[in-house]
Amino acid sequence: MAEKTEYNIDFPSETIQEGKVQILVPNLKAYGVTPSNYAPSKAPVFYNPVMEFNRDLSVLAFQTYQHLVDHEINICEPLTSQGIRGIRYAAEIDKVSNILLGDISTKACQLAQHNIELNHLENKITLKHSDANHTLCNNASPKKRFDIIDIDPFGTPVPYIDSALRALKNKGLIATTATDLAPLCGVHAKACLRKYGGKPLRTEYCHEIAIRLLCGHIATMAAKQDIGIQILFSHSTDHYIRAYTQISYGAKKADDNLKSMGYIMHCFNCMHRETIQQPFSCPTCQECGTKMDYTGPLWTGPITDTKFVEQIIAQNQKTTFKHHTKITKLLSLINAETTMPPTYYVIDKLSRKLNLPAPANQTFIEALKKSGYQATPTHFNPRGIKTNTPAMVMHQILRELTTTTQPSDLDNKFKQ
Secondary structure: OOOOOOOOOOOOEEEEEEOOEEEEEEOHHHHOOOHHHOOHHHOOOOOOHHHHHHHHHHHHHHHHHHHHHOOOEEEEEOOOOOOHHHHHHHHHOOOEEEEEEEEOOHHHHHHHHHHHHHOOOOOOEEEEEOOHHHHHHOOOOHHHOEEEEEEOOOOOOHHHHHHHHHOEEEEEEEEEEEOOHHHHOOOOHHHHHHHHOOEOOOOOOHHHHHHHHHHHHHHHHHHOOOEEEEEEEEEEEOOEEEEEEEEEEOHHHHHHHHOOEEEEEEOOOOOOEEEEOOOOOOOEOOOOOOEOEEEEEEEOOOOOOHHHHHHHHHHHOOOOOOOHHHHHHHHHHHHHHOOOOOOOEEHHHHHHHHOOOOOOHHHHHHHHHHOOOOEEEEOOEEEEEEEOOOHHHHHHHHHHHHHOOOHHHHHHOOOO
């Protein structure tokens, strides 16, 4: 039996268990920080335990994709850090032929190699000490391309998307995480326009706008290479957004995708919103006549595929992940909202706008449904509702609901 290589891990570390693997990671307590406020500059190798939930979902989504394509798959994670993602993929996903991991950091590569050997996965995982774009470009020729590429950086995935698309097989899957929510949610609008090519907007549904800006950027970059896309799954959780996008070669598919690029018009007076595809000069709101603001260009099409989510749900039922219950709740909410219109309303904001007491979510949802509209909770915000109800009709329903019923009785109004 070959001897294990000895690595000089010269910083405080500890071995943790996640999923089916053991991983040596920096000991965050030694750096005087908690996981929630951890900054990558505090330790020589990046590790964020909060992202275990993200990694669990990735395992489920990638296994679902493998079942969808029904053949052995190969995976690339060019920003691997200590290797926890790729190692979990190798150990927990069926029918993975090989995985390529890479990182530009020498210390990260040393730690990742140690972890590969710790889990006896040397025959399945290859590690490259290389810049992420260099790793991807070196595998862009047809016979070297990947079924799945996972781009999970600290910050924006934008610098790597073009290279990733070139290194992806036809019908391949690119998973992208973005943690730079301040630009995407409108706090730093110029940075968002510079990176994602679209104007953000500071609204109550800014996290959905963030996903649509990211997906719109992927669609635009793919179209330049005559590639079409389909968003199979996306979610907003904690401090990040994530999208799983399947690509398809073909100029016509790319042209069809551009029909899903457009703008969301928003009225800050009555909270009406609508999507349009063509250039415009800020029209007035059709509900109240106020001049509207906008966000975009961005992706206006579906940001989740119902069948894919249902298969992830079925896959999750077979697992014993630590976050199993949280994953079940998230997937259930996403599955219910997949066919709903873009954007969502936050009840508290709507109630404050009208100077009315805020009912419980389910109470207001039942009131909207009783009036003949569709309505469902959303995973984006615990007080959020997706609905096709016009804004001014929502105002009327909320007024009727809160003025004809005592606040203490609001939750019982529709239980009769």
